[in-house]
Amino acid sequence: MRQVPTSPAVAIAASLRAVGHPRSATLRNGAAARIRPLRIDDAQRFGAFVGQLSEGSRGCRFHAGIGDCEPATLQQLVSVDGVRHVALVATLALADGEALIGEARYSVGELPGSAELAIAVADPWQGQGVAEHLIDCLLEAARDAGLRRLYGDVLASHTQLIGFLQRTGFQTCAQGSGGRLLRLERGVAPRPSPPPRRPVGALRRWLARQFVPRP
Numbered sequence: 001m002r003q004v005p006t007s008p009a010v011a012i013a014a015s016l017r018a019v020g021h022p023r024s025a026t027l028r029n030g031a032a033a034r035i036r037p038l039r040i041d042d043a044q045r046f047g048a049f050v051g052q053l054s055e056g057s058r059g060c061r062f063h064a065g066i067g068d069c070e071p072a073t074l075q076q077l078v079s080v081d082g083v084r085h086v087a088l089v090a091t092l093a094l095a096d097g098e099a100l101i102g103e104a105r106y107s108v109g110e111l112p113g114s115a116e117l118a119i120a121v122a123d124p125w126q127g128q129g130v131a132e133h134l135i136d137c138l139l140e141a142a143r144d145a146g147l148r149r150l151y152g153d154v155l156a157s158h159t160q161l162i163g164f165l166q167r168t169g170f171q172t173c174a175q176g177s178g179g180r181l182l183r184l185e186r187g188v189a190p191r192p193s194p195p196p197r198r199p200v201g202a203l204r205r206w207l208a209r210q211f212v213p214r215p
Contacts, residue, residue: 025133038087043078049100054123060158061120084108101125104134113148142188151185
């Protein structure tokens with residue numbers, strides 16, 4: 001089994017390959033969003049994002065009541081290393097900057113090749129395809145980083161999130177806290193190996209045979 005890259009440069013390059021420059025995403029209502037890595041300078045935007053989540057959405061994301069983020073908590077949430085903790089956000093362009101409307105992240109756990117997933121979408125933008133775009137990009141990052149499994153613990157009462165994860169390939173594998181929490185997981189398929197390259201000499205000989213003049 002491949003291990004998660006230990007070199008920050010290698011792992012960050014893997015996550016950047018998955019997202020690259022900000023990726024355009026057309027939502028179901030026609031709005032133009034961007035998917036990009038979370039940055040340290042997103043602290044204020046991320047705080048506004050969490051502050052506008054409904055009580056149910058906050059509970060779904062954090063499993064506990066959380067109000068406006070304290071500065072220390074906010075700093076921790078935006079301080080991702082791109083190696084063991086990768087976070088992506090969906091944004092909308094504003095006249096004076098950007099607004100965050102969704103986030104998805106994984107944090108590498110103790111089991112080799114596994115990482116824990118977390119995802120949240122601003123309430124007015126739920127059902128518009130934000131979560132699908134985020135999950136697609138996060139899976140690409142996980143695949144390029146060498147991960148083989150993503151899992152998430154979801155409150156059993158949050159049937160909307162459970163249904164979404166099941167539609168994107170996650171399966172319920174365990175229950176905890178007296179049935180209050182469900183663990184869902186899915187495999188991350190490795191990228192197919194590229195076809196072997198033909199040696200230059202052999203390729204030239206093959207091409208030459210294709211253009212032999214007819215008598």
